[in-house]
Amino acid sequence: MKEMQDNGIISSPLTAVKYGEQFTKKDGKKVLKPNVTYTTPEGYTYKTDNLGRIVSAEGTLELGDGKRKPYAQKTVGRDDRKKDDDGGHLIASIFKGSGDFDNLVPMNGNLNKGKWKTLENSWSKALKAKPPKEVKVKVTPIYEGNSQRPARFVVSHQIGKSKPKIAFFENKPGGK
Incomplete structure (x- = not known):
């Protein structure tokens, strides 16, 4: 039976793999396996689609x-x-x-160092508060066609007991 992924792509059922087993080789290059879910030792959970692209990354942040x-x-x-x-x-x-392909996507440099970093800084500030606030996030890259580069991102996040928020970013300068 097929299942709908977070970004609307229909794929084969996901296979849970141990962290470290999410990679394979294609044309001699390290790539993510298609249709898998894996959780890092830090507790972040990822899903890939039928092309081995990350379609979701989520967890409770820790500094x-x-x-x-x-x-x-x-090279990602x-x-x-x-x-x-x-x-x-x-x-x-x-x-x-992770600093490896299992947590990286091609992202416009201006977006990465601008609005994306601003959002990350707000999470960091919440985690450094006295007392620290819990920060939960879910990042959903959205792809067009077979591209390995996301066209946009949907980020849902919740700081402490506040109402969850959703941010949308286009993968281009300024993120809008």
Whole structure:
């Protein structure tokens, strides 16, 4: 039976894999397996679609340092990546997000360092509050066609007991 993913793509049922087993090789390159769900040791859960693209990343944030992988950040998205793209973390490294392909997508550099970073900073501030507030997030990259580069992002987030909010970003300068 097929299931509807978060971004509307119909795919085969998802297979839960242990963290570390979400990768495979395609043409000698490390890629994500299609139709899997995996959870990092930090508790962040991801889903991929039938093309091995991340279609959802979610969890309760915690402050810390994730390990960056410059090669992954520079090459994620490969042929679909634009010249002004960064390797954007879906869960930021300041929240112990992975620096590997399992947490990165091609993201416009201006968006990544602008509105996206502003949102991440608001979460960081809430986590540093006295007492700290719980921050829950779900990031849903939306793709067009078979592109490995998201066209937009939907981010639902909740700080403490406040009402959940939803933010929409186009994957272009300014995010609008």
